[in-house]
Amino acid sequence: MMLALRATSQLDAGSNQNPFGNAQSLEYTGGTDKNNANYGRLQEKLNEADIERRKIQEEAERRERAAEIRREERLAKIAYMNEMPDNQPAGTVDEFMFKEGVQDQLDKLDRDLVGLVAVKQRVKEIAALLVLDKMRRKLGFETSVPSLHMSFTGAPGTGKTTVAVRMGQILAKMGYARRGHVVLATRDDLVGQYVGHTAPKTKEMIKKAMGGVLLVDEAYYLYNAANDRDYGQESIEILLNVMENNQDDLVVAVAGYKDRMDKFFSYIPGMMSRIGNHIDFPNYTADELVQIAGVMARDLEYDIDTDAFGTFKNYIEERMKLPYFSNARTVRNAMDRARMNSAIRTFEKYAINGENGGMCTVEDLKNISSEDFQIILDDILSADTEKRIFA
Numbered sequence: 001m002m003l004a005l006r007a008t009s010q011l012d013a014g015s016n017q018n019p020f021g022n023a024q025s026l027e028y029t030g031g032t033d034k035n036n037a038n039y040g041r042l043q044e045k046l047n048e049a050d051i052e053r054r055k056i057q058e059e060a061e062r063r064e065r066a067a068e069i070r071r072e073e074r075l076a077k078i079a080y081m082n083e084m085p086d087n088q089p090a091g092t093v094d095e096f097m098f099k100e101g102v103q104d105q106l107d108k109l110d111r112d113l114v115g116l117v118a119v120k121q122r123v124k125e126i127a128a129l130l131v132l133d134k135m136r137r138k139l140g141f142e143t144s145v146p147s148l149h150m151s152f153t154g155a156p157g158t159g160k161t162t163v164a165v166r167m168g169q170i171l172a173k174m175g176y177a178r179r180g181h182v183v184l185a186t187r188d189d190l191v192g193q194y195v196g197h198t199a200p201k202t203k204e205m206i207k208k209a210m211g212g213v214l215l216v217d218e219a220y221y222l223y224n225a226a227n228d229r230d231y232g233q234e235s236i237e238i239l240l241n242v243m244e245n246n247q248d249d250l251v252v253a254v255a256g257y258k259d260r261m262d263k264f265f266s267y268i269p270g271m272m273s274r275i276g277n278h279i280d281f282p283n284y285t286a287d288e289l290v291q292i293a294g295v296m297a298r299d300l301e302y303d304i305d306t307d308a309f310g311t312f313k314n315y316i317e318e319r320m321k322l323p324y325f326s327n328a329r330t331v332r333n334a335m336d337r338a339r340m341n342s343a344i345r346t347f348e349k350y351a352i353n354g355e356n357g358g359m360c361t362v363e364d365l366k367n368i369s370s371e372d373f374q375i376i377l378d379d380i381l382s383a384d385t386e387k388r389i390f391a
Protein backbone atom coordinates (compact mmCIF):
# COMPACT_ATOMS: atom_id res chain seq x y z
CA MET A 1 0.00 0.00 0.00
CA MET A 2 2.83 2.35 0.88
CA LEU A 3 4.60 1.43 -2.36
CA ALA A 4 1.55 2.31 -4.41
CA LEU A 5 1.18 5.72 -2.71
CA ARG A 6 4.86 6.43 -3.13
CA ALA A 7 4.64 5.68 -6.88
CA THR A 8 1.63 7.92 -7.20
CA SER A 9 3.33 10.82 -5.44
CA GLN A 10 6.32 10.43 -7.71
CA LEU A 11 4.06 10.69 -10.75
CA ASP A 12 2.39 13.83 -9.32
CA ALA A 13 5.72 15.47 -8.71
CA GLY A 14 6.60 15.55 -12.36
CA SER A 15 3.60 15.85 -14.66
CA ASN A 16 5.78 15.48 -17.72
CA GLN A 17 7.48 12.34 -16.48
CA ASN A 18 6.79 9.32 -18.60
CA PRO A 19 5.22 6.59 -16.43
CA PHE A 20 6.50 3.98 -18.82
CA GLY A 21 10.13 4.87 -18.45
CA ASN A 22 12.49 7.19 -20.26
CA ALA A 23 11.28 6.24 -23.75
CA GLN A 24 9.85 8.95 -26.07
CA SER A 25 6.34 10.13 -25.07
CA LEU A 26 3.36 8.99 -27.12
CA GLU A 27 1.91 12.53 -27.06
CA TYR A 28 1.90 14.07 -30.62
CA THR A 29 4.32 16.97 -30.75
CA GLY A 30 4.39 17.54 -34.47
CA GLY A 31 6.98 14.96 -35.27
CA THR A 32 10.31 15.48 -36.91
CA ASP A 33 9.09 15.29 -40.55
CA LYS A 34 10.04 18.62 -42.19
CA ASN A 35 6.89 18.44 -44.38
CA ASN A 36 4.55 18.51 -41.36
CA ALA A 37 4.02 22.26 -41.84
CA ASN A 38 2.23 21.49 -45.13
CA TYR A 39 -0.43 19.38 -43.47
CA GLY A 40 -3.46 21.16 -41.97
CA ARG A 41 -5.44 19.86 -39.07
CA LEU A 42 -8.55 17.92 -39.96
CA GLN A 43 -10.88 20.35 -38.20
CA GLU A 44 -9.48 23.34 -40.12
CA LYS A 45 -9.98 21.54 -43.40
CA LEU A 46 -13.54 20.66 -42.47
CA ASN A 47 -14.26 24.28 -41.52
CA GLU A 48 -12.87 25.57 -44.81
CA ALA A 49 -14.95 23.06 -46.76
CA ASP A 50 -18.05 24.11 -44.81
CA ILE A 51 -17.44 27.81 -45.58
CA GLU A 52 -16.96 27.07 -49.29
CA ARG A 53 -20.13 24.99 -49.35
CA ARG A 54 -22.09 27.83 -47.75
CA LYS A 55 -20.73 30.31 -50.32
CA ILE A 56 -21.80 28.07 -53.18
CA GLN A 57 -25.23 27.65 -51.64
CA GLU A 58 -25.65 31.40 -51.10
CA GLU A 59 -24.61 32.14 -54.70
CA ALA A 60 -27.13 29.59 -56.00
CA GLU A 61 -29.86 31.17 -53.85
CA ARG A 62 -28.90 34.63 -55.11
CA ARG A 63 -29.16 33.51 -58.72
CA GLU A 64 -32.50 31.87 -58.02
CA ARG A 65 -33.83 35.07 -56.43
CA ALA A 66 -32.62 37.15 -59.40
CA ALA A 67 -34.26 34.72 -61.82
CA GLU A 68 -37.48 34.85 -59.81
CA ILE A 69 -37.46 38.66 -59.88
CA ARG A 70 -36.96 38.61 -63.66
CA ARG A 71 -39.84 36.15 -64.05
CA GLU A 72 -42.10 38.34 -61.94
CA GLU A 73 -41.13 41.45 -63.91
CA ARG A 74 -41.73 39.58 -67.16
CA LEU A 75 -45.15 38.39 -66.04
CA ALA A 76 -46.05 41.90 -64.83
CA LYS A 77 -44.97 43.34 -68.18
CA ILE A 78 -47.01 40.77 -70.11
CA ALA A 79 -50.06 41.58 -68.00
CA TYR A 80 -49.47 45.31 -68.52
CA MET A 81 -49.13 44.90 -72.29
CA ASN A 82 -52.25 42.70 -72.48
CA GLU A 83 -54.30 45.22 -70.53
CA MET A 84 -53.00 48.20 -72.53
CA PRO A 85 -55.55 49.36 -75.12
CA ASP A 86 -54.35 49.68 -78.70
CA ASN A 87 -55.26 53.36 -78.68
CA GLN A 88 -53.08 54.10 -75.65
CA PRO A 89 -51.53 57.55 -76.30
CA ALA A 90 -47.75 57.44 -76.56
CA GLY A 91 -47.16 61.08 -77.39
CA THR A 92 -46.58 62.64 -80.79
CA VAL A 93 -43.49 62.07 -82.88
CA ASP A 94 -43.01 65.82 -83.18
CA GLU A 95 -43.06 66.11 -79.39
CA PHE A 96 -40.18 63.66 -79.10
CA MET A 97 -38.32 65.23 -82.03
CA PHE A 98 -38.38 68.69 -80.46
CA LYS A 99 -38.13 67.64 -76.81
CA GLU A 100 -35.00 65.58 -77.38
CA GLY A 101 -33.42 68.21 -79.65
CA VAL A 102 -33.33 65.89 -82.68
CA GLN A 103 -35.25 68.31 -84.90
CA ASP A 104 -32.78 71.06 -84.03
CA GLN A 105 -29.88 68.90 -85.23
CA LEU A 106 -31.71 68.05 -88.46
CA ASP A 107 -32.39 71.74 -89.05
CA LYS A 108 -28.69 72.50 -88.54
CA LEU A 109 -27.84 69.79 -91.05
CA ASP A 110 -30.15 71.45 -93.60
CA ARG A 111 -28.54 74.83 -92.96
CA ASP A 112 -24.95 73.57 -93.02
CA LEU A 113 -25.19 71.21 -95.99
CA VAL A 114 -26.28 72.37 -99.41
CA GLY A 115 -27.92 69.70 -101.59
CA LEU A 116 -27.19 66.08 -100.61
CA VAL A 117 -30.91 65.30 -100.51
CA ALA A 118 -30.37 61.53 -100.37
CA VAL A 119 -27.84 61.88 -97.53
CA LYS A 120 -30.15 64.08 -95.47
CA GLN A 121 -33.03 61.66 -96.07
CA ARG A 122 -30.94 58.75 -94.82
CA VAL A 123 -29.98 60.68 -91.67
CA LYS A 124 -33.65 61.49 -91.07
CA GLU A 125 -34.54 57.80 -91.44
CA ILE A 126 -31.96 56.85 -88.80
CA ALA A 127 -33.28 59.62 -86.53
CA ALA A 128 -36.84 58.34 -87.04
CA LEU A 129 -35.80 54.84 -85.95
CA LEU A 130 -34.20 56.20 -82.79
CA VAL A 131 -37.21 58.38 -81.94
CA LEU A 132 -39.76 55.59 -82.44
CA ASP A 133 -37.54 53.18 -80.50
CA LYS A 134 -37.54 55.58 -77.57
CA MET A 135 -41.32 55.91 -77.74
CA ARG A 136 -41.61 52.11 -77.64
CA ARG A 137 -39.37 51.96 -74.58
CA LYS A 138 -41.53 54.52 -72.84
CA LEU A 139 -44.55 52.20 -73.20
CA GLY A 140 -42.62 49.11 -72.11
CA PHE A 141 -42.05 47.37 -75.45
CA GLU A 142 -38.95 45.26 -75.96
CA THR A 143 -36.17 47.21 -77.69
CA SER A 144 -32.61 46.59 -78.72
CA VAL A 145 -29.81 48.91 -79.73
CA PRO A 146 -29.84 49.07 -83.56
CA SER A 147 -26.63 48.74 -85.52
CA LEU A 148 -25.46 52.34 -85.81
CA HIS A 149 -22.03 51.73 -87.36
CA MET A 150 -21.77 53.60 -90.65
CA SER A 151 -19.95 53.73 -93.95
CA PHE A 152 -19.55 57.09 -95.72
CA THR A 153 -18.40 56.90 -99.33
CA GLY A 154 -17.62 59.81 -101.59
CA ALA A 155 -14.96 62.23 -102.76
CA PRO A 156 -13.22 64.68 -100.41
CA GLY A 157 -15.20 67.73 -99.40
CA THR A 158 -18.66 66.21 -99.82
CA GLY A 159 -19.72 66.66 -96.19
CA LYS A 160 -18.85 63.31 -94.60
CA THR A 161 -17.29 64.79 -91.46
CA THR A 162 -20.14 67.28 -91.06
CA VAL A 163 -22.71 64.48 -91.21
CA ALA A 164 -20.69 62.43 -88.70
CA VAL A 165 -20.71 65.38 -86.27
CA ARG A 166 -24.47 65.82 -86.62
CA MET A 167 -25.09 62.08 -86.18
CA GLY A 168 -22.99 62.07 -83.03
CA GLN A 169 -25.06 64.92 -81.60
CA ILE A 170 -28.33 63.19 -82.54
CA LEU A 171 -27.18 59.96 -80.86
CA ALA A 172 -26.28 61.91 -77.72
CA LYS A 173 -29.66 63.66 -77.68
CA MET A 174 -31.46 60.32 -77.93
CA GLY A 175 -29.38 58.63 -75.25
CA TYR A 176 -27.49 56.30 -77.61
CA ALA A 177 -24.16 58.02 -76.93
CA ARG A 178 -22.87 59.45 -73.65
CA ARG A 179 -21.01 62.39 -75.20
CA GLY A 180 -21.75 62.50 -78.93
CA HIS A 181 -18.31 63.83 -79.88
CA VAL A 182 -16.46 62.78 -83.06
CA VAL A 183 -12.82 61.60 -83.10
CA LEU A 184 -11.21 61.60 -86.56
CA ALA A 185 -8.55 58.96 -87.18
CA THR A 186 -6.40 57.80 -90.08
CA ARG A 187 -3.99 54.90 -90.51
CA ASP A 188 -1.18 56.89 -88.88
CA ASP A 189 -3.32 57.27 -85.73
CA LEU A 190 -4.16 53.55 -85.51
CA VAL A 191 -1.26 51.52 -86.92
CA GLY A 192 2.21 51.29 -85.37
CA GLN A 193 5.61 51.01 -86.96
CA TYR A 194 6.87 47.94 -85.12
CA VAL A 195 5.67 44.82 -83.30
CA GLY A 196 3.61 45.62 -80.23
CA HIS A 197 2.99 49.25 -81.22
CA THR A 198 -0.33 48.92 -83.09
CA ALA A 199 -2.57 47.62 -80.30
CA PRO A 200 -1.80 50.48 -77.85
CA LYS A 201 -2.30 53.12 -80.58
CA THR A 202 -5.62 51.68 -81.72
CA LYS A 203 -6.90 51.23 -78.17
CA GLU A 204 -5.91 54.79 -77.28
CA MET A 205 -7.97 56.21 -80.17
CA ILE A 206 -10.90 53.97 -79.24
CA LYS A 207 -10.65 55.19 -75.64
CA LYS A 208 -10.81 58.82 -76.84
CA ALA A 209 -13.89 58.07 -78.95
CA MET A 210 -15.84 56.08 -76.33
CA GLY A 211 -19.27 57.60 -75.82
CA GLY A 212 -19.24 59.12 -79.31
CA VAL A 213 -18.23 58.44 -82.92
CA LEU A 214 -14.87 57.18 -84.22
CA LEU A 215 -14.56 58.33 -87.85
CA VAL A 216 -11.82 56.41 -89.69
CA ASP A 217 -11.00 58.37 -92.83
CA GLU A 218 -9.67 56.48 -95.84
CA ALA A 219 -10.15 53.25 -93.93
CA TYR A 220 -8.92 51.11 -96.85
CA TYR A 221 -5.35 52.12 -96.01
CA LEU A 222 -5.62 49.98 -92.86
CA TYR A 223 -5.39 46.84 -95.01
CA ASN A 224 -2.44 46.08 -97.28
CA ALA A 225 -3.30 43.09 -99.46
CA ALA A 226 0.27 42.91 -100.78
CA ASN A 227 1.78 42.40 -97.32
CA ASP A 228 0.45 39.64 -95.06
CA ARG A 229 2.61 40.90 -92.21
CA ASP A 230 1.30 44.46 -92.32
CA TYR A 231 0.40 45.76 -88.86
CA GLY A 232 -2.89 47.21 -90.10
CA GLN A 233 -4.57 43.81 -89.81
CA GLU A 234 -4.13 43.90 -86.05
CA SER A 235 -5.84 47.30 -85.87
CA ILE A 236 -8.74 46.00 -87.97
CA GLU A 237 -9.21 43.00 -85.65
CA ILE A 238 -9.35 45.29 -82.60
CA LEU A 239 -11.89 47.55 -84.33
CA LEU A 240 -14.07 44.56 -85.28
CA ASN A 241 -14.04 43.33 -81.70
CA VAL A 242 -15.04 46.75 -80.35
CA MET A 243 -17.76 47.16 -82.99
CA GLU A 244 -19.28 43.88 -81.84
CA ASN A 245 -18.90 44.14 -78.08
CA ASN A 246 -19.16 47.89 -77.44
CA GLN A 247 -21.78 48.97 -79.95
CA ASP A 248 -23.87 50.46 -77.14
CA ASP A 249 -21.10 52.95 -76.29
CA LEU A 250 -19.24 53.56 -79.55
CA VAL A 251 -20.25 54.16 -83.16
CA VAL A 252 -17.56 53.43 -85.75
CA ALA A 253 -17.85 55.20 -89.10
CA VAL A 254 -15.47 54.35 -91.95
CA ALA A 255 -15.07 56.75 -94.86
CA GLY A 256 -13.36 56.96 -98.24
CA TYR A 257 -13.78 56.72 -102.00
CA LYS A 258 -16.58 54.35 -102.95
CA ASP A 259 -14.62 52.05 -105.27
CA ARG A 260 -11.78 51.63 -102.75
CA MET A 261 -14.20 51.10 -99.87
CA ASP A 262 -16.01 48.38 -101.84
CA LYS A 263 -12.68 46.62 -102.40
CA PHE A 264 -11.80 47.04 -98.72
CA PHE A 265 -15.09 45.40 -97.67
CA SER A 266 -14.40 42.49 -100.03
CA TYR A 267 -11.14 41.84 -98.15
CA ILE A 268 -12.72 42.35 -94.69
CA PRO A 269 -16.25 40.87 -94.85
CA GLY A 270 -16.52 41.07 -91.07
CA MET A 271 -16.41 44.85 -91.32
CA MET A 272 -19.15 44.93 -93.94
CA SER A 273 -21.46 42.72 -91.86
CA ARG A 274 -21.13 44.94 -88.79
CA ILE A 275 -22.10 48.15 -90.61
CA GLY A 276 -25.82 48.75 -90.85
CA ASN A 277 -25.87 52.16 -92.52
CA HIS A 278 -24.18 52.83 -95.86
CA ILE A 279 -24.41 56.43 -97.07
CA ASP A 280 -23.02 57.60 -100.42
CA PHE A 281 -22.07 61.26 -100.82
CA PRO A 282 -22.27 62.45 -104.44
CA ASN A 283 -20.14 65.26 -105.86
CA TYR A 284 -21.66 68.74 -105.74
CA THR A 285 -22.77 70.54 -108.87
CA ALA A 286 -21.37 73.97 -109.76
CA ASP A 287 -24.59 75.69 -108.65
CA GLU A 288 -24.51 73.87 -105.30
CA LEU A 289 -20.89 74.90 -104.76
CA VAL A 290 -21.86 78.53 -105.39
CA GLN A 291 -24.54 78.14 -102.70
CA ILE A 292 -21.91 76.69 -100.36
CA ALA A 293 -19.80 79.80 -100.91
CA GLY A 294 -22.81 81.86 -99.86
CA VAL A 295 -23.21 79.78 -96.69
CA MET A 296 -19.52 80.23 -95.83
CA ALA A 297 -19.78 83.99 -96.39
CA ARG A 298 -22.86 84.14 -94.16
CA ASP A 299 -21.12 82.24 -91.36
CA LEU A 300 -18.08 84.55 -91.59
CA GLU A 301 -20.32 87.65 -91.82
CA TYR A 302 -19.27 88.67 -95.33
CA ASP A 303 -21.53 90.04 -98.05
CA ILE A 304 -20.88 88.81 -101.60
CA ASP A 305 -21.95 91.21 -104.36
CA THR A 306 -24.73 89.84 -106.56
CA ASP A 307 -22.63 90.01 -109.73
CA ALA A 308 -19.76 88.25 -107.95
CA PHE A 309 -21.62 84.94 -107.83
CA GLY A 310 -21.42 84.60 -111.62
CA THR A 311 -17.67 85.15 -111.54
CA PHE A 312 -17.26 82.60 -108.80
CA LYS A 313 -19.31 80.05 -110.76
CA ASN A 314 -17.00 80.53 -113.76
CA TYR A 315 -14.05 79.86 -111.48
CA ILE A 316 -15.62 76.68 -110.10
CA GLU A 317 -16.45 75.35 -113.58
CA GLU A 318 -12.86 75.86 -114.67
CA ARG A 319 -11.46 74.38 -111.46
CA MET A 320 -13.63 71.26 -111.76
CA LYS A 321 -11.80 70.40 -114.99
CA LEU A 322 -8.48 70.15 -113.16
CA PRO A 323 -7.08 67.36 -110.94
CA TYR A 324 -7.41 67.27 -107.16
CA PHE A 325 -10.76 69.02 -107.08
CA SER A 326 -12.22 68.63 -103.58
CA ASN A 327 -15.75 70.01 -103.71
CA ALA A 328 -16.48 72.12 -100.61
CA ARG A 329 -12.82 72.16 -99.58
CA THR A 330 -11.93 73.80 -102.89
CA VAL A 331 -14.69 76.34 -102.26
CA ARG A 332 -13.28 77.06 -98.81
CA ASN A 333 -9.80 77.64 -100.26
CA ALA A 334 -11.26 79.93 -102.93
CA MET A 335 -13.20 81.88 -100.31
CA ASP A 336 -10.02 82.32 -98.26
CA ARG A 337 -8.26 83.76 -101.31
CA ALA A 338 -11.21 86.02 -102.10
CA ARG A 339 -11.17 87.35 -98.53
CA MET A 340 -7.46 88.02 -98.85
CA ASN A 341 -8.03 89.85 -102.15
CA SER A 342 -10.76 91.90 -100.51
CA ALA A 343 -8.44 92.80 -97.63
CA ILE A 344 -5.65 93.84 -100.04
CA ARG A 345 -8.09 95.94 -102.08
CA THR A 346 -9.46 97.70 -99.00
CA PHE A 347 -5.97 98.25 -97.53
CA GLU A 348 -4.67 99.80 -100.76
CA LYS A 349 -7.76 101.98 -101.11
CA TYR A 350 -7.67 103.49 -97.64
CA ALA A 351 -4.23 102.92 -96.14
CA ILE A 352 -2.06 103.51 -99.20
CA ASN A 353 -4.17 105.78 -101.39
CA GLY A 354 -5.74 107.54 -98.40
CA GLU A 355 -9.26 107.72 -99.79
CA ASN A 356 -11.90 109.20 -97.48
CA GLY A 357 -9.13 110.28 -95.16
CA GLY A 358 -8.23 106.64 -94.57
CA MET A 359 -11.61 105.94 -92.98
CA CYS A 360 -13.32 102.76 -94.21
CA THR A 361 -16.88 101.67 -93.50
CA VAL A 362 -18.42 98.50 -92.11
CA GLU A 363 -19.61 97.70 -95.62
CA ASP A 364 -16.02 97.84 -96.87
CA LEU A 365 -14.94 95.34 -94.22
CA LYS A 366 -17.73 92.91 -95.11
CA ASN A 367 -17.64 93.18 -98.91
CA ILE A 368 -16.41 90.55 -101.38
CA SER A 369 -16.69 91.80 -104.94
CA SER A 370 -16.58 90.25 -108.37
CA GLU A 371 -13.05 91.65 -108.70
CA ASP A 372 -11.90 89.50 -105.77
CA PHE A 373 -13.07 86.31 -107.52
CA GLN A 374 -11.84 87.45 -110.94
CA ILE A 375 -8.26 87.45 -109.66
CA ILE A 376 -8.31 83.72 -108.80
CA LEU A 377 -10.15 82.94 -112.06
CA ASP A 378 -7.45 84.74 -114.04
CA ASP A 379 -4.81 82.77 -112.17
CA ILE A 380 -6.28 79.56 -113.58
CA LEU A 381 -6.87 80.82 -117.11
CA SER A 382 -3.46 82.46 -117.55
CA ALA A 383 -1.23 79.96 -115.70
CA ASP A 384 0.94 77.37 -117.43
CA THR A 385 -0.70 73.98 -117.87
CA GLU A 386 1.62 72.37 -115.30
CA LYS A 387 0.88 75.05 -112.72
CA ARG A 388 -2.85 75.48 -113.21
CA ILE A 389 -3.85 73.08 -110.46
CA PHE A 390 -2.06 75.28 -107.95
CA ALA A 391 -3.92 78.44 -109.00
